[in-house]
Amino acid sequence: MALSPAFLDELRARTPLPGLIGRKTRLLKSGRNWKGCCPFHGEKTPSFYVYDDHFHCFGCGAHGDAISFLMRAEGAAFPEAVERLAAEAGMDVPKPSAQEVARDRRARDLHAVMEAAAQAYHRRLFLPEGRAALDYLLRRGVKDQTIRDFTLGWAPGGRGALAADLRAEGVTETQMIEAGLLREGEGGEPSRDFFYARVMFPIRDRRGRVIAFGGRILGDGQPKYVNSPETPLFRKRMGLYGLDLAREGAFRGATAVAVEGYTDVIALHQAGFTGAVAPLGTALTPEQLEELWRISPEPVLCFDGDAAGARAAARAAELALPLISTERTLRFATLPAGEDPDTLVARRGRSAFQAVLDAARPMSDALFGLITEGRPAVTPEQRAAMRNRLAGAAGAIPDKSLAAEYRRVLLDRFFAASRVKPGTRPPPRRPARPAIEAGPVRAERARMMFAIILRHAWLLPQVEEALGLLELPPGPAAQLRDAILAWPVAAEPLDSEGLIAHLALYGAEDAVAWALMPTGLPLAAGPQALPGEVEEGFWHFFLRLRGEADLIEDQQEARQTLAETNDPAAQRRLILVTEALDAIRRGEGASGASGDAA
Numbered sequence: 014m015a016l017s018p019a020f021l022d023e024l025r026a027r028t029p030l031p032g033l034i035g036r037k038t039r040l041l042k043s044g045r046n047w048k049g050c051c052p053f054h055g056e057k058t059p060s061f062y063v064y065d066d067h068f069h070c071f072g073c074g075a076h077g078d079a080i081s082f083l084m085r086a087e088g089a090a091f092p093e094a095v096e097r098l099a100a101e102a103g104m105d106v107p108k109p110s111a112q113e114v115a116r117d118r119r120a121r122d123l124h125a126v127m128e129a130a131a132q133a134y135h136r137r138l139f140l141p142e143g144r145a146a147l148d149y150l151l152r153r154g155v156k157d158q159t160i161r162d163f164t165l166g167w168a169p170g171g172r173g174a175l176a177a178d179l180r181a182e183g184v185t186e187t188q189m190i191e192a193g194l195l196r197e198g199e200g201g202e203p204s205r206d207f208f209y210a211r212v213m214f215p216i217r218d219r220r221g222r223v224i225a226f227g228g229r230i231l232g233d234g235q236p237k238y239v240n241s242p243e244t245p246l247f248r249k250r251m252g253l254y255g256l257d258l259a260r261e262g263a264f265r266g267a268t269a270v271a272v273e274g275y276t277d278v279i280a281l282h283q284a285g286f287t288g289a290v291a292p293l294g295t296a297l298t299p300e301q302l303e304e305l306w307r308i309s310p311e312p313v314l315c316f317d318g319d320a321a322g323a324r325a326a327a328r329a330a331e332l333a334l335p336l337i338s339t340e341r342t343l344r345f346a347t348l349p350a351g352e353d354p355d356t357l358v359a360r361r362g363r364s365a366f367q368a369v370l371d372a373a374r375p376m377s378d379a380l381f382g383l384i385t386e387g388r389p390a391v392t393p394e395q396r397a398a399m400r401n402r403l404a405g406a407a408g409a410i411p412d413k414s415l416a417a418e419y420r421r422v423l424l425d426r427f428f429a430a431s432r433v434k435p436g437t438r439p440p441p442r443r444p445a446r447p448a449i450e451a452g453p454v455r456a457e458r459a460r461m462m463f464a465i466i467l468r469h470a471w472l473l474p475q476v477e478e479a480l481g482l483l484e485l486p487p488g489p490a491a492q493l494r495d496a497i498l499a500w501p502v503a504a505e506p507l508d509s510e511g512l513i514a515h516l517a518l519y520g521a522e523d524a525v526a527w528a529l530m531p532t533g534l535p536l537a538a539g540p541q542a543l544p545g546e547v548e549e550g551f552w553h554f555f556l557r558l559r560g561e562a563d564l565i566e567d568q569q570e571a572r573q574t575l576a577e578t579n580d581p582a583a584q585r586r587l588i589l590v591t592e593a594l595d596a597i598r599r600g601e602g603a604s605g606a607s608g609d610a611a
Contacts, residue, residue: 016095016107017107021095021486022081023104024065024079024080024099024102024212024225025078025079025080027103027463028098030063030065030067030078030082031047031063033082034052037086038051038052041059043062047062047453048061048063049063049121053070053073056075060398063233065307065308066307068082078092079363080095084097091553122188123188123192123244123245125223126184126188126189126225127178127215127224130175130179130189130194130226131166131215132164133166134166134167134168134175137167137174138160146167146212146231146288153276153280154280154283159279159282160323163215163282163284164215164223165215165221166212167213168228170211171209174207175206175208176189176206177205183429186204190204191244192244193225193242193243194208194241199563205407207241207557210228210230211229212228212231213226213227213228214226214227214228214275216240216252218246218256218257219256219257219307225246225293226240227241227293229275231299249293250300250301251298252294252304252306253290253303254275255269255290256290259288259289259290259308260284261288262288262289263288263309265287265361268309268347268370269290269305269313269483270286270288270290270312270314271287271290271297271305271314271315272289272315273316274291274353274355275291277354277355278290279355281353284363288308288309292365296328298467300331302332302336302343306341310341310342311341311342311344312344313343315348315369315370315371316347318348318350318351318352318545319351324587326347327491329343330345330376331409333376334410335409335410337376337412337415338412342376343376343377344373344374345373346373347369347372347581347584348369349369349588350546350549351549351588356371361460365590365595368592369588371558371587371591372584374579377422378576379495379579381403381420381422381423381426381427384405385427390430394405397419398479399427400424403427404424406419407420426579456486458483458554460489460490460527460536461550462530463493463494464528464529464534464535465491465535465537465554466512467509467512467529468539469509469538469547472547472551474488475557483500485558489521489524489528490524492521493524496515496516496519496524535550535553537550537551538550549585553589553592554587564590564593565594568587568594572587
């Protein structure tokens with residue numbers, strides 16, 4: 014029986030495994046999965062687990078999907094099992110025509126062609142011609158084992174190299190063109206390679222079969238990334254990079270998280286985040302969300318912490334609303350400004366990205382922020398428009414009870430936010446405890462923090478209250494803090510020159526010179542630093558001047574503020590506080606004071 018993979022995948026998706034298997038053995042809910050005694054061998058302690066799309070017995074090793082369960086449990090042949098399941102699912106089993114049989118055989122052949130191409134590209138990465146590509150990967154921190162796990166490769170610049178490799182394995186030129194490996198020649202010209210002079214990333218389907226490639230150019234050429242054309246095996250909107258490995262990672266308890274790029278996925282898997290995937294060079298599609306939900310009921314979508322990231326998050330939320338249900342939803346995470354997952358784990362370690370995941374917001378929280386951020390709601394007209402937008406978003410959810418809950422939550426937050434008077438200040442924080450650290454490391458951290466303030470005086474109104482909480486080392490740091498807090502910021506322009514002039518009148522010229530010594534200054538103290546980088550740099554050093562007990566309380570307060578306000582600034586604060594706590598508990602030394610330096 015030659016049946017298309019698309020039909021079999023839909024049949025499996027329409028067959029609830031707990032209901033099917035529950036006819037043979039009693040199942041109990043275990044988290045988001047089910048467990049019971051194995052129907053294939055006698056046991057008294059349950060070791061048989063049922064997941065969304067497969068079952069597995071940790072006792073006898075039985076493993077499979079709905080079709081294989083019916084074949085094993087009732088001795089049904091494959092055609093009989095398919096017929097019975099299709100009848101229950103209300104599907105007609107297609108009768109394959111001769112053309113469909115031939116197409117199915119051709120698809121199986123093309124999978125073999127693509128696997129052969131992946132291995133050919135991989136071999137060339139380790140030849141002298143691939144040295145520049147291998148060095149690029151190693152500079153990016155990709156380890157040799159990771160290169161092999163992802164079968165990364167190199168497409169050489171010379172014409173015909175791949176075709177020569179594959180002809181030796183019996184692959185025809187027609188097959189290579191159909192697989193998207195060659196471009197058909199025009200006007201009598203010979204066919205030519207689709208990929209050349211690029212680092213190669215094999216793209217696999219959920220079963221681990223190579224269906225396409227992504228290629229990255231070395232250097233600054235454009236386009237930076239090129240994906241395979243659409244073929245009988247590959248539709249760009251249907252797949253996710255790293256999906257086969259993420260399925261295994263999620264099965265073992267990893268968080269399913271969608272990031273932007275191929276190298277982000279590789280870096281995260283290497284750092285232990287084995288549930289990471291990425292769309293194939295486009296914004297997320299409904300089909301890709303469905304794939305994510307097949308491996309986790311609550312995956313995390315991770316976005317950049319800039320305006321483009323906010324727009325991408327808003328598009329994803331709008332896309333997801335008609336698709337969510339009580340059984341599947343999303344969480345939204347935001348990266349620190351100027352970072353992507355690849356650079357974040359490289360510069361700050363695994364704990365930095367874990368903090369991003371820990372601060373991920375539920376769908377309802379993220380939705381409120383995405384709808385209201387940057388939109389005033391002061392006049393009656395503006396407030397009515399905002400209420401309509403919030404109610405409209407909730408109305409896009411098909412499940413009526415869930416839509417009603419979203420509407421209630423969104424409007425409750427809207428009315429609660431409306432009751433806060435503009436310009437009110439939060440209650441004063443408790444006095445700081447004496448700091449735990451002392452010595453040159455604290456002095457250097459204080460110098461970095463004051464250099465950022467001196468170069469970006471507009472930051473001062475946001476941080477002056479926090480400055481008053483610090484117990485600083487005696488000398489220039491304490492002198493600068495006292496002089497800065499004496500500056501009447503409400504009466505003078507908030508610029509660097511004005512602040513430095515005030516400090517000179519206060520007799521703090523030497524302290525200013527100490528803070529602005531160019532050695533080791535962080536990027537955030539540079540004149541070209543973006544506002545987000547400046548804020549993050551200040552809080553990075555401020556938090557490392559706090560003691561552990563203070564930071565624990567800061568973390569609790571940041572969590573509460575995030576839950577109450579859904580403010581992106583509160584989310585960034587929670588991430589930074591968590592990173593600072595991790596640094597202290599690791600016993601971070603002097604490197605922690607200058608790790609962000611230019």
